[in-house]
Amino acid sequence: MAHISDVTAQTQTVILDIKDDDSPRPRVFISFVQKLFGEFVGTFSLVFAGCSAIVVNDTYGKPVTLPGIALVWGLTVMVMTYSIGHISGAHFNPAITIALASSRRFPLKQVPGYIAAQVLGSTLAIESIRLMFQLNNDGCSLKGSIYVGNHPSSSNTAAFVVEFIATFNLLFVISAVATDKRANRSFAGVAIGATVVLDILFGGPISGASMNPARSLAPAYIWGCYKDLWVYIVAPIVGALAGAWTYNMLRSTNKSYGEIIRPNCSKEASQDDFCVLRVVDPNNRKLFILSSPTEINDTCNVTCKLA
Structure with a gap:
């Protein structure tokens, strides 16, 4: 218990002498398995909703459009962040997990499990879409076939730069609104979802604005399309690391x-x-x-x- 020392009637500021008691305190414990299942469900929901919007747009005369697809991805990120964020942290993206671990905002030993859950959730989501919409196996040719994977619309360099910048923006915002105690975390999901929308709006036509190695790896595995896949694995990870560490430099304060x-x-x-x-x-x-x-x-x- 705490007791007050050296207090007088005229004292405006006093120091408390603190002694920790041994009374038991309730603790909230969430098992690692629950976190992994949360990442699996969140990644599955994100990839299924976003890629389904792409298929619907290509199948039914483009009624969704690019802004609509961007909104689907952004709103799904926002909804799943508020739904699962308190359980697993709502990463849904290996690049996010790696970047947060590198900046000591996430336990390094949990990184392999998180990435495995994210890749599994993304892969099952893409396979479900392939079966539901009866997509053929000729997606790699990009000739009349619907392919929900990512591919550069022009050069690999342009795609790499866009993926780097988009993921940089994403991790910078995540670090600011979700890991800094000075921020108002009540609107973290809104800010992160809005960032995803903005990134897709400017990066979608150039690279597809994946920002997520699991999202790109899953369709590449299902259809066997591994050409240029390295762009969508390396660029998001490097961009995420840069975004997280850039905000860490701003996080330091002399206040x-x-x-x-x-x-x-x-x-x-x-x-x-x-x-x-x-x-x-x-x-x-x-x-x-x-x-x-x-x-x-x-x-x-x-x-x-x-x-």
Whole structure:
């Protein structure tokens, strides 16, 4: 339990001496198998919805159009992020998993399992589409046949650059809205889904805007079309790493913890009221301070002093 030391009637700010108690605390545990199943379901749903939109657009006189296809991908990402994000993190993409692991935002030992679940979910989604729409096996020729895989519309260089930039944008936004505690995570799914829509709108006609090695690998395996596949594996991974690490450089701050963490305080509180602020410094030392409302600035920040 915590007890207050050196408190007087005139003291406006005091330090709490903290002693951790041994009372049991409930913990929420999600098994690794549940996370893998979440990644499998999310990747299957994403690839099935997005690629089905492509097939419907090519089969029925292009009623969906490019903006429609982009919206299908973006909305599915948003919906599945809110549905599964609290279980597995809602990666659905090996490039995302690798990039977050490289920046220490995801356990490295879980990367192989996540990638396996994502590739399996994507492969089953593509096979389901092939059977449902009775797509033939001549997709690689791209002559009158519907192929839901990715291929450069012009040169490999242009496709590589587009895939790099699109995935860079995606990971930059994910790192900003989903991994930074200063961000409002309530709208993370909206921001990530909107980024996917924007990336497809400018990158779709050039490279297909895959941004996802699992999404590209699955149709290549089902139809046996491995030409130029390296572009859709290397470019997204490199772009994801660049996006995640670029935001990590911006993440660093020289602000005090009081400027970063906003306590649940009110400037209209009584002068005798105190606001409790819990801070964990880089050395994981627990620091509790009591601050009077008069010491809270206009943005409800408290300047924290390490004990």
